[in-house]
Amino acid sequence: MQASQRSQVPGFEVMSILARIAELRTAGEDIISLTAGEPGSGAPPEVNAAAARLHEQNTVLNYSPALGIMPLREAIAEHYRRWYDVEVPAERVAVTTGSSGAFVLNFLAAFDAGERVALARPGYPAYRNILASLGAEVVDLDCGPEVRFQPTPEQLDAEVAANGPISGLMLASPANPTGTMVGRDQLAALTDWCQQNSVQLISDEIYHGITFEQPGVSALEVSSEAAVVSSFSKYWGMPGWRLGWTVLPQHLVDPVSRLAGNVALCPPHGSQLAAVEAFSADSMAFAEAQLDDYAAARTLVLDALEEIGWDQVAPADGAFYVYARIGSHLEEHDDAASYCTALLERAGVAVVPGTDFDPVNGQEWVRLSLAPGSAAVAEGLDRIRRFHAQ
Secondary structure, eight states: OOOOGGGOOOOOHHHHHHHHHHHHHHTTOOOEEOOSOOOSSOSOHHHHHHHHHHHHTTOOOOOOOTTOOHHHHHHHHHHHHHHHOOOOOGGGEEEESHHHHHHHHHHHHHOOTTOEEEEEESOOHHHHHHHHHTTOEEEEEEOOGGGTTSOOHHHHHHHHHHHOOOSEEEEESSOTTTOOOOOHHHHHHHHHHHHHTTOEEEEEOTTTTOBSSSOOOOGGGTOSSOEEEEESSSTTOOGGGOOEEEEOOHHHHHHHHHHHHHHTSSSOHHHHHHHGGGGSHHHHHHHHHHHHHHHHHHHHHHHHHHHHTOBSOOOOOBTTEEEEEOGGGGGTSSSHHHHHHHIIIIISEEOEEGGGTOTTTGGGEEEEEOTTOHHHHHHHHHHHHHHHHO
């Protein structure tokens, strides 16, 4: 007996680092972790209060409809009207078990095994790993500093001319790990290219709200055929609630509904009931207030880059990451993985090597998370400075 071929996908390196952090902390070590994209604020108080009422009132939590409870789907649709001035019927909103559930459902509904799906490299590793496990052919678009780490229609034209048609494009703005964003004109150009070439665009917008220069543009503002994925995990600080959503083009609504009922039955019922409060005025104000601390942490890192010897930094327009090349430190360390190991073991500060996000060039890059907040980032940077001074 042996495991399936589809299960032979790489693990997520950050999880191994988190396990090592836990070991060191258990041994009494003081570790500053600037690794995972986990907001330190927690959920808005109104959401927590709603969850507490469910337990106080002994609310029975059973299965919900496969695409989620209608009050939450309606609240999400209203959110798109308020934030983006886009009319989205609640019937096109599917609540999912985190954004991860949304990716699985969209990929299953949109692509058959063997179809080619393009995505930017560097990028979030779960895109490629889920697609590969489902039998899709992942098409890497090498998106470096010269294209601001985002795909272009010209790259897509070149890929199709060289290797044949593609069926899908996975886009992220703001992106993980780079934080770069796609502006309205470029997004319109990409959606037009997809429509002209019968390519399904899936837009990851889970970091919307966490932007520093200008707000994110939703693919729904320029196309009714894009599938948009978002989540309560980042802006609302609710990763452990395992709740996300996808806004679907009409042709994917019924396929996703049928798949959702089989894959997960439904998203967590209690999380859904409480999450309706995430869109209240107080909850939105609470979430927005966290942005000031992310911005302060971002400034600390950007101001320290020259001193700590990191270069070619990606423009951190949004999300809560800084992605940078470790530059001259490659003379002392073989690659980013060994550099990160040395930082953790000798300085007690953890960042993530770029190999999770870019299997080709990531060995020279690291990702630092701003999510723990400015105080943790300031202490982490001090430790990095002392490490380099040794």
